[in-house]
Amino acid sequence: MFLEVQHIIKSFGAEKVVKDLSFSLKAKQTLSILGKSGCGKTTMLKTIGGLLSPDSGKILLDGEDITETRPEKRNIVYLYQEDLLFPHLNAYENIAFGLRLKKIPEGLIKEKVGHMLHSLELEGQAEKMPNQLSGGQRQRVSFGRAISTNPSLLLLDEPFGSLDTGTRQRMQELFKKLTAEYDITSLFVTHDLKEAVLMGDQIGFMQNGLLTVYSDKKDFIQDPQTGVQNEIEFWGGLR
Numbered sequence: 271m272f273l274e275v276q277h278i279i280k281s282f283g284a285e286k287v288v289k290d291l292s293f294s295l296k297a298k299q300t301l302s303i304l305g306k307s308g309c310g311k312t313t314m315l316k317t318i319g320g321l322l323s324p325d326s327g328k329i330l331l332d333g334e335d336i337t338e339t340r341p342e343k344r345n346i347v348y349l350y351q352e353d354l355l356f357p358h359l360n361a362y363e364n365i366a367f368g369l370r371l372k373k374i375p376e377g378l379i380k381e382k383v384g385h386m387l388h389s390l391e392l393e394g395q396a397e398k399m400p401n402q403l404s405g406g407q408r409q410r411v412s413f414g415r416a417i418s419t420n421p422s423l424l425l426l427d428e429p430f431g432s433l434d435t436g437t438r439q440r441m442q443e444l445f446k447k448l449t450a451e452y453d454i455t456s457l458f459v460t461h462d463l464k465e466a467v468l469m470g471d472q473i474g475f476m477q478n479g480l481l482t483v484y485s486d487k488k489d490f491i492q493d494p495q496t497g498v499q500n501e502i503e504f505w506g507g508l509r
């Protein structure tokens with residue numbers, strides 16, 4: 271398995287927020303994680319990304335134990351809803367930022383950013399500053415910046431939460447396309463049931479710091495805890 275999370279526990283004071291978290295994920299797959307506010311999703315992502323240290327447990331990425339590795343050395347990108355672009359850099363430079371840090375030659379940066387802008391359907395927006403872009407366009411630039419450096423793992427924390435329904439739907443389609451094109455392995459946290467089903471190759475449900483990963487989408491749909499059955503009954507009741 272590409273990502274292996276083994277018995278992670280994380281507490282804040284007396285509050286045990288992540289309880290014995292264990293799961294694994296194959297390369298190039300997306301695990302979507304659904305859960306109510308406060309159940310520990312962000313804490314889980316931050317622990318995997320290295321922004322928080324677990325009390326105990328292990329994290330292996332591509333066979334390497336990264337539990338103690340500093341966040342900037344993990345090759346993991348954490349992307350969240352309010353993720354800010356650099357306000358003084360235009361769309362092109364925001365995407366190029368990580369590549370410049372890696373000292374990639376200018377010609378190659380031009381090629382990679384050009385390709386990314388095309389994939390993100392942002393041609394013609396390259397020169398715009400963040401405050402001249404729409405919310406959905408800014409989100410796409412953030413996304414481009416996150417994946418342009420080919421991270422081993424992408425952690426997405428409710429990335430489309432602030433977008434209107436139509437834009438959100440287009441971002442979901444674009445995300446699917448880009449994860450396939452850039453061979454991305456990701457954890458996708460969302461409050462949205464439909465989004466969880468659409469985005470995940472696998473689905474997990476988190477409740478009170480405990481994560482259940484379903485081997486099959488059908489099991490997820492049938493489990494009364496996940497809320498899918500309520501949803502089906504609601505829509506069925508309107509017929």
Ligand SMILES: Nc1ncnc2c1ncn2[C@@H]1O[C@H](COP(=O)(O)OP(=O)(O)OP(=O)(O)O)[C@@H](O)[C@H]1O
Pocket residue numbers: 282287305306307308309310311312313314
């Ligand atoms: N730095 C911290 N110090 C103390 N408690 C914290 C800290 N960060 C999170 N918590 C607590 O841990 C619990 C889980 O928070 P977390 O942010 O992981 O939830 P979440 O599932 O991501 O929620 P949401 O969907 O609302 O973002 C909450 O009770 C929160 O108050």
